[in-house]
Amino acid sequence: MNKRHFLAGAGAGVAALLPAGAAVAATAGTASPGLLTVSGAIGKSNRGPLDPALDQMMAKHGIQFDKAFVLDAAALQRMPAVAIKPTLEYDAKVHTLRGPLLSTVLQAAGVAPGAAVTLGLRAVDGYNVAVSLADAARYRMIVATHIDGQPMALGGLGPQWAVYEADTLDAFKAKPLNERFALCPWGLYHIDVKAA
Secondary structure, eight states, X not given: OOHHHHHHHHHHHHHHHSOHHHXXXXXXXXXXXXXXXXXXXXXXXXXXXXXXXXXXXXXXXXXXXXXXXXXXXXXXXXXXXXXXXXXXXXXXOBOOEEEOBHHHHHHHTTOOTTOOEEEEEEETTSOEEEEEHXXXXXXXXXXXXXXXXXXXXXTTTBSOEEEOOGGGOTTTTTSOGGGTTTTOOBSEEEEEEEEO
16 A cells, blocks of 8 residues: 555544534645745745644744745655664654754755744644754754654654754763753654744
């Protein structure tokens, strides 16, 4: 079975379970529910402003925007994927994580490579970190969608995880394992792009 078609079909099934208004707000410009929203200093958009009534989690996290670029699972799967093999702090084991480079995801939203911007990476639990695009590119940070060949689930580390291969990066490899991933929110769902 083609995994991309399966994931797209599964996403459509989830959309059918959402209230009608929520499905429209979540999927503006996408074929299935939006999983990652990029807003701020972007050059492309496929949805309008945040709706505090329908974008409940974003509103509760204090996110605001007039326009945004939303990606669904299929859009992320179409991007060239990179595999990394970091030792994870949660079980101290090496895992294979795969997904597009964060810089590739941002280019889809119209953020130029090398732009002088800071990225606010926000997770579903509200965890929020700031990293410059330059650092994200230098660390070869990815938006992981798969772990050990399996899609990452909401409720685990997914459905997306902004992460790098800490074992090989001078800035992180000498740190204790539980301090290597402070810039890596799992459950990533929003990126706020701000001019530096």
